[in-house]
Amino acid sequence: MRLRNRTRRFVGKPVRTHDELPVPLPFPDGWFYLGMSHEWKPGSVRTLTFAGEEVVVYRTRKGTLCATRPYCPHMGAHLGVGGSVEDEYLVCPFHRFGFTTDGECARTPYGSPPKARLDTLPVREISSMVWIWRHHNGEPPSWELPAMGIAGGHTPLSHSIELAGQTQDGTENGVDYGHITELHRIGVQSAVAKFVPDSPFFDLNYQLFRDFPLLGTTKQDFQMRAIGIAAYYGEIVLTRYGLRILTWSLCTPTEPGRFRFTMAHASSLDGPRWLPGPLRRLGARAVSRAALWKSVKDTTDDLYIWNHRRFLHHPKLNQEDGPIGPFRLWARQFYPPVATDTDGKTAGDAPATTSKRIPAPPPRNTVPRVTTDT
Ligand code: FES
Ligand SMILES: [Fe+2]
Structure with a gap:
């Protein structure tokens, strides 16, 4: 079964319609995954929904992404809508004024350019992925993305699905x-999370016992690093096979109460020594493809639940649940100050407003949208 069909079939559409959802958390601040770099060829212009608005993302002829x-x-x-790239300019379709990569209006077909700028947003390309910065007050990035990748590895393979839920x-x-044992049937040991207050990162070390295609039941040391509130990546090392697999979990806020979830994998194969480099790279890519299949299979169980759940501001946790409470305290740093002062609580454990409902959106296709990039 194709990945696309698998997630569509198992995730289903939310039982509740969009305008019945309770007020979700506000959109968080930080860096968010937007897509794979190769989705923007030189000269391409694409409009995406991001955090409740549209953004136009384009690549100049020389390769700068904006x-x-x-x-x-x-x-x-x-x-x-009809805008185009000419050399290093984004050209408006209406009067053909051209804008530099900094957003400045720098050329027109008639008269001198007005003193005007586009409302640009910071973007980065890390590990062949496009990331975009968002801040509720439009402030510039206060932290940077770390390098994430495997030397000599291939471009990550990815699979995305649009879901109801919260970006976090x-x-x-x-x-x-x-839920790792109970829902995914994966053994977990020695899970230790280190939260550093006010740091946009946190680290988590697991030992997982799981079935892997072709390899059987395998003990994996999984070191996960959260990159802001909406992304984490981790490395699985299988020393016996000289194999390293990087895995990403990426959430992109789209509309209130909705987000796009992307899984991605990239691998490198260091052995056996007699195997020529090109074959090793082919092998690594095959492993990534198998790992992506496995992730989609495992994560589909999550997606089905996420797509129908309600976010609880005050979950009733027990001691074996994992550090969900500390995570929520850490997560507060990514949310704007809460407007309401009804009980003095902040986003992360309190709703942004207490009584309003989301206005009904225009009619939409409620079948989850899925894209696979393998
Ligand atoms: S509206 Fe864009 S150039 Fe006139
Ligand atoms: Fe899960």
């Missing part, structure tokens, strides 16, 4: 130890 809010400061045309669901799932 992101901007969509509306031209001249007379308001949507740059993602994916990372919170990583510290929810109880």
Whole structure:
């Protein structure tokens, strides 16, 4: 069964319609995965939904990737609808004014350029992935993404699905130890999480006992590092086979109460020595493909539950649940101050507002949207 069909079939559509959802957490701040670098060829312009608005992401002819809010400061045309790249300029379709990669209006077909700028957003390309920065007040990045990748490895293979839920669901799932055995049937040992207050990162070390395609039941040392509230990556090392597998869990906020969840894998194979380099790379790619299949299979159990669950601000936890409480305290740093002061609580354990409901969105296709990049 194709990955696309697998997630569609098993995740299903939420039982509740979108306008019946309770008020979700506000969109968090930080860096968020947007897509794979190769999705933007030189000269391409794409419009994406990100954190409740549209962003236009384009790549210049020389390869610089840029992101901007969509509306031209001249007379308001949507740059993602007919906008084009000419050399290093993003050109508006309406009067053909051109904007530099810094967002400055720098050329026009008539008259001198007005003093005007696009409303640009910071982007980075790390590990062949595109990341975008968001801050509720439009402040510049206060922290940077670390390098994540495998020397000599291939471009990560990925699989995405759109879900109902909160942007933090994916990372919170990583510290929810109880469900790993009960839902995924994977043995867990020595799970230790180190939360550093005010750091956008946290580390978690697991020993997992799980079945792997072709390898049987394997003990894996899994070192996970959270990158902000919406992404984590981890490395699995199988010393016996000279194999390293990097795995990513990536959540992208799209609309209130919805997010896109992406799984990605990249591998490297150091042995056997007699195997020529190109064959090793082919082998590594095959391992990544198998690992992605396995992740989708395991994670589909999560997705089905996430897509239908309600976010509880005050979950009733027990001592074996894992550090969900400390995670939520750590997660508060990514949310804007809460507007309501009804009980003095902050985002992460309190709703942003207490009584409003999300306005009904325009009619939408409720079948989860799935993309696979293998
Ligand atoms: S509206 Fe963009 S150039 Fe006129
Ligand atoms: Fe899970």
